[in-house]
């Protein structure tokens with residue numbers, strides 16, 4: 257599929273592509289771990305990291321996009337995981353808009369939105385979050401301390417009828433939305449904010 261100017265990796269129609277949106281400020285082994293788990297658990301062919309120009313809900317801007325993209329590309333060590341600056345190229349920050357643009361750019365590709373449990377807890381604050389649920393399957397991966405909060409969140413309760421039981425998680429990538437699944441993967445206790453606080457990321461000072 258030829259999509260000049262989108263910066264997207266090669267893909268074929270009918271492929272199942274998981275999308276891990278994030279600030280990646282900085283990227284870390286937790287991102288890589290959940291991406292590999294998502295490939296296996298949700299029956300995906302690819303995972304794309306959508307490195308965000310900036311989370312609309314976060315008050316402080318992240319490090320420059322070029323630094324976060326470079327760090328992400330240096331970290332990724334799996335042939336099915338790719339890093340993209342698609343949102344900056346098409347000028348979207350809200351996930352609902354990004355998904356519209358991706359589906360326009362890649363007709364026939366089956367996208368699944370991926371997130372850690374912390375994001376499901378506040379998912380109901382995202383712009384048009386219900387439309388996201390109705391547009392693509394959503395795969396949620398456990399994160400330390402947030403498993404229960406995620407599964408009792410506003411979004412989890414509102415879409416309880418669309419929850420795919422974990423033993424059937426491999427069906428998620430091909431499921432008709434709304435469909436979401438929470439998987440209890442082994443957890444990696446890493447976060448970008450902790451890395452910034454330790455001063456181990458040159459992209460931006462802690463704070």
Ligand SMILES: Nc1ncnc2c1ncn2[C@@H]1O[C@H](COP(=O)(O)OP(=O)(O)OP(=O)(O)O)[C@@H](O)[C@H]1O
Nearest residue numbers: 277278279280286371372375399444446447448449
């Ligand atoms: N250790 C982890 N376990 C599970 N999910 C994670 C982990 N780290 C990041 N994620 C998920 O990856 C996505 C992108 O995360 P993000 O780039 O914001 O990193 P972060 O470590 O959560 O950053 P911050 O600490 O600044 O909030 C989110 O859906 C987040 O929930």
Ligand SMILES: O=C(O)c1ccc[n+]([C@@H]2O[C@H](COP(=O)([O-])O)[C@@H](O)[C@H]2O)c1
Nearest residue numbers: 277278279308311313350351352382383
């Ligand atoms: O669309 C929204 O309203 C929205 C609100 C908060 C976060 N997001 C997206 O969620 C992803 C995770 O963001 P972050 O900053 O927690 O890594 C990233 O792709 C953001 O663009 C999207």
